[in-house]
Amino acid sequence: MPKIKMPVKTPHVDMTPMVDLFALLLTFFMLTTSFRPQEAAIIDTPNSVSDKQAPDKNIMTIFIDSIGHVYFNIDNGKDSSKHYRKDILLEMAENYNLKFSEKQVNKFATLSSFGLPIKDMSKWLNSDDPKEKERLQKNGIPTDSAEGRPSELWYWINVSRVKNVDSEVAIKGAASADYKIVKKVIDILQENKVNKFNLVTNLQKEEVSLNDIK
Amino acid sequence: MGEIIQEESGKKGSKTKAKKQSTHIDMTPMVDLMCLLITFFMLTTAFSKPKVMVITMPEPPDKNDTAKSQIKIPEFRTINILISGDNKLYWYTGSLDSKTGPVTPVTKTNYSKDGLRKILLEKNKDVFTQIEELKDKVKKGVLVMADSTVNNKIKEIKKGDKKGPIILIKAGDGAKYRNIVDIVDEMAICNIGSYAIVDMSPKELEIIKTAP
Numbered sequence: 001m002p003k004i005k006m007p008v009k010t011p012h013v014d015m016t017p018m019v020d021l022f023a024l025l026l027t028f029f030m031l032t033t034s035f036r037p038q039e040a041a042i043i044d045t046p047n048s049v050s051d052k053q054a055p056d057k058n059i060m061t062i063f064i065d066s067i068g069h070v071y072f073n074i075d076n077g078k079d080s081s082k083h084y085r086k087d088i089l090l091e092m093a094e095n096y097n098l099k100f101s102e103k104q105v106n107k108f109a110t111l112s113s114f115g116l117p118i119k120d121m122s123k124w125l126n127s128d129d130p131k132e133k134e135r136l137q138k139n140g141i142p143t144d145s146a147e148g149r150p151s152e153l154w155y156w157i158n159v160s161r162v163k164n165v166d167s168e169v170a171i172k173g174a175a176s177a178d179y180k181i182v183k184k185v186i187d188i189l190q191e192n193k194v195n196k197f198n199l200v201t202n203l204q205k206e207e208v209s210l211n212d213i214k
Numbered sequence: 215m216g217e218i219i220q221e222e223s224g225k226k227g228s229k230t231k232a233k234k235q236s237t238h239i240d241m242t243p244m245v246d247l248m249c250l251l252i253t254f255f256m257l258t259t260a261f262s263k264p265k266v267m268v269i270t271m272p273e274p275p276d277k278n279d280t281a282k283s284q285i286k287i288p289e290f291r292t293i294n295i296l297i298s299g300d301n302k303l304y305w306y307t308g309s310l311d312s313k314t315g316p317v318t319p320v321t322k323t324n325y326s327k328d329g330l331r332k333i334l335l336e337k338n339k340d341v342f343t344q345i346e347e348l349k350d351k352v353k354k355g356v357l358v359m360a361d362s363t364v365n366n367k368i369k370e371i372k373k374g375d376k377k378g379p380i381i382l383i384k385a386g387d388g389a390k391y392r393n394i395v396d397i398v399d400e401m402a403i404c405n406i407g408s409y410a411i412v413d414m415s416p417k418e419l420e421i422i423k424t425a426p
Contacts, residue, residue, distance in 0.1 A: 015242070019244060019245055019248070022248040026248055026251055026252050029252060030255060033255050048267045048399040049403055051265055052266055052267070053264075053266070054263055054264045055266075064391070173391045174391065175392035175395070176390055176391070177391040179389040179390060179391050179393065179394055180387075180389075183385070190271060190274055195270055195271050196270045196271075197268070197271070198267070198268055199268075199395060199398075200264050200266050201265055201395060206403055208331070208403055210346045210350075
């Protein structure tokens, strides 16, 4: 018997619509993306009903993790014409009689949050080893006043406020952090005449209606 | 998935026609690349901007003028909320330092819907009803207002209130940050206009230490 030969089909799929779709998605993501900044510590924030958006520029954020270490970040938003971070670091260096090279200052400008004593800052900026960086940041920014002068956190806040008068303060605290430490940070802020803060929270809806009071 | 390009035989008639090329381009590498890029952007993108809750702390009293910072508030209006460790919560009205003692004694309550919220809603009934009615009207379209106008109206109602409670939030030893945020949040839920986070007095610390 003669064998029936099946016609060999080319295994070809028309990919044009798929490519179209991908191109659209890609454009969408590229345009809407705002990168999640790398943070020095993972912080699980408490819930609240507030749906106010956090300001995205001129903001200094104080992070408090669950074991009470304090980290700090200054964010100018997307406007790259302002170089507050550089100014702030240079001013801090002056306060503590330290010297930073231009390369270090430029690197600091590109980084995000940090939590270490200023004396280790130079080492931290030079290091490229993530483990070494983590080790340097294990204690956070000192919040205790030492040698008769205010704490380092006080200086960071003070200098940031002087260099950028528009800056607002956000506190991103872990839900399980002790209130004592938060209180300490708030006290330092109030010493700097900051009485209004943004507490970063997760949105959680809570419905209360008129029926609840009847 | 390499594609087999089929060549057309250009031998129609004797004229040498320009070779017809297939218009298909192999798009597989391009699709691969796009897939990768999309995955990258999807994973790194932060869609939901963080939400914030704004709190204003009372200005620390100036040491030079003690007289000015002393504002008299009627005792029956002040509700003290005492936050203790282990998620314990107490409240009382009035002041512990007054001669007649507090208006209502220190009572235990909790963070649940039937705990503190019930107390606060009861005390803040007038303002809460006014604000909810206003919101309801806007929602149903009886009143047409911009969001900012509504917010201003709500602020006005809160400010014009002369009978509602004034809440003092006091955190003691062992209180967690979550507790404070929960209580301040409760103020927002119950539409309470005036509240402040203040320090606990030694007397109150003593009470919550021995309270059940």
